[in-house]
Amino acid sequence: MPPHDNRPKRSFSWSTENGRGLIYQIIAVAVLALLGWYLFSNTARNLDAMQVKSGFAFLSQPAGFDIGETLFSYVSSDSYLRAFLVGVGNTLRVALAGIVLSTVLGTLVGIGRLSRNFLLRKLCDAYVETLRNIPLLIQLLATYLIITELLPSAHDAFHPLPHAYLSKSGLQLPVPVWSAGWAWALAGVPAGLLCAWLLRRAARRRQARTGQAPRSGLPAALCIVGLPVAGWLAGGAPSEFDVPEATVFSISGGVSLTPEFLALLTGLTLYTASYIAEIVRAGILAVSAGQLEASSALGLSRAQTLRLVVLPQAMRVIVPPLTSQYLNLTKNSSLAVTVGYPDIVSVANTAINQNGQALECISIIMLVYLSISLLIAAFMNWYNSHVALVER
Known part of the structure; x- marks a missing residue:
């Protein structure tokens, strides 16, 4: 006998509450x-x-302006559509890099605020309380001023790493010369992540079926590292690098991170990390003291307790507000125009000055940020559903 469905049936009858609600919605x-x-x-x-x-017919017309920093080829004779795509690429570039760096830095600072070491704890406290209470715009301008005015010129550039140069011109780094081997190595990255995910999934299923937890950490790590290395070897193991070289007036070769990009990325990372640190600290403090006492009774060290007991439970508290910070960082990247970084807002402003179609250009900006924010929120909601506590 099929189970009885107790859910109220929807109808357009005004005499029922559900019917009236449906009519009101329509x-x-x-x-x-x-x-x-x-x-x-x-x-x-x-x-x-x-x-x-x-109308949007202007997107097929020549843009007529240059963009100083691009991820792919662009010239002034290209269309407005390609110019907007360059702006979107620059926005995604700084937003994704900022999310990764601010997450790492914020997590370390948040944990440091709970350290038993007095000096480390106070330094982390000072970092959070200082950067969190200074407007982001001021931090961006200060960072840009430091890079463009206080750093040495190109011929006296700092060497923070071998073959790396930091100066007023930005940061120059070595870059591999593109070849088939690097293409295969890049293809191995998603393949390795997929293989690791399948291994972890199979391990969880086996644990649920047998009660024994097979070791999947090392095989998963081997997949993540081994498949890109295998692709690199299969492509001939290329080892040629384009190394930057300092001349009298400039630094040539390698890949260059402009002062505008560095200022924007640094400002967004430091500012957002101060909020993420508080989120991480609150998540850790939300774990009951009984969990810490139980892990200590089992003989776990503080590092093991943090990694195996505290953080997995704290993630249920951390992820929802962390999503908001990721969205804030992405939207705050629109301040790039203050330091001259050519993001989507900067490109749209130039396009408005060229053709006067402000309504269409602003609509494109809104659509881009809405789409990026929805994608970030969807991914974080998916992740949150996997770490959230399941009520039975």
Whole structure:
């Protein structure tokens, strides 16, 4: 006999509560649609009356301006669409790098605020309380000033690492000369991650079935490292690097990280890490003292307790507010225009000055940030569903 479905059936009957709720929702959607149509048509009429061009046909026209920093080839004769894609690439570049670096730094500082070492704890406290209370815009301008004014010129550049140069011109680093071997190595990265995920999944299934937890950490690590190395070897093990060289007036060769990119990335990382540190500290403190006492009774060291007991439970508290910080960092990257970094906002501003189609360019900015934010939120929600405590 099939189970009885107790869920209320939806109908358009005004005599039922569900029916009235459904009708109210339809009316609300219709009103919003009419309002949107009115605003769109009224804007179009006003633009026509002022003889202002509208529409997105301009995206296929030549942009007519240069972009100082690009991830792929671009010249001024390319279309506006390609110029916007360059801006999107630059935005993603700084946002993703900032998310990774701020997460690592914020986690270390958050743990450091709970350290038994007095000096380390106070240094971490000072970092959080200082950077969290200074506006991000001021930090970006200060960082840009330090890089462009206080660092030495190219012929006296610092050498923080072998064949690396840090100066007013930015940071120059060695880069591999592109070949088939590096392409195979890059292809091995997602393959290794997929292999590691499958191994961990199989280990969890075996543990659920037999009660024994097979060791999957080392095989997973071998997959993550071994497959890219195997691809590199299969492609001929290329070892040629484009190494930067210092001349009298500049540094040539290698890959260059501009002062604008470094200032924006540094400011976003330091500022966001101060908030992430507090989130990590709050998550760790949310774990009950009984868990720490139990791990100590089992003979676990402080490092083992943190890695095996505290952090897995703290993640349930950390992930939701951490998602908000990732979204804030991505949106705060729009301040790139203050240091001259050509992100999507900077490209759109230049396009507005060129063609005057402000409404369309602003709509593109909104769509780009909305899409990036939704993707980040979707990934973090998926991750949160895997670490959240499941109620039974």
